[in-house]
Amino acid sequence: MLRNWFIISKIYGTPSWAMLxxxxxxxxxxxxxxxxxxxxxxxxATLFNIAGRNSLTTYLAPDxxxxxxxxxxxxxxxxxxxxxxxxxxxxxVAWTILMVLFAHGLSKIHIKLKL
Numbered sequence: 001m002l003r004n005w006f007i008i009s010k011i012y013g014t015p016s017w018a019m020l021x022x023x024x025x026x027x028x029x030x031x032x033x034x035x036x037x038x039x040x041x042x043x044x045a046t047l048f049n050i051a052g053r054n055s056l057t058t059y060l061a062p063d064x065x066x067x068x069x070x071x072x073x074x075x076x077x078x079x080x081x082x083x084x085x086x087x088x089x090x091x092x093v094a095w096t097i098l099m100v101l102f103a104h105g106l107s108k109i110h111i112k113l114k115l
Contacts, residue, residue, distance in 0.1 A: 008020060047097065047100055050100055050101075050103070050104045051100045051103065053107070054103045054104065054106070054107050054112055054113075056112075056113040056114065056115065057103040057106055057107065057111070057112055057113045058099060058100055058103040060113060061099060061102055061103050061106065062095075062099045062102075065099075065102075077091075077095075078091075079091025079092070080092075
C-alpha cells in the first residue's frame, strides 16, 4: 500500500531501498551471531578465515584476472550476461570461492599484499 509513495529503487538510491538493505543485513548479522557466538558453530566459516588472513590480496587479485580476461578476449564471465538468475548467482558464488582459493594459493607461495 505504501509503495505508491515510497518506491523501492536501487538505481535512484531511495531511502526505502536503503532501509530494506539494512533490514536484510541486520537479519543476516543476527543469524551469523547466533550461530557463531551462541551455538558455537564455526566450522562453516573456514573459507572466510582464509580470506580474512589475506584480505588485500583477496580484494585486489580478481581485478588482475578481470583485466587479463577482458584484454585477451576470454569469455570467462558469461554468467554475468545470462538471463538465468540461478546461473548468475551460481557463477558469482563460484567466482568468489575461486578467488578466495586463488589468494590462498598465492599466500602458500609467499605472495601477500600488505599495507
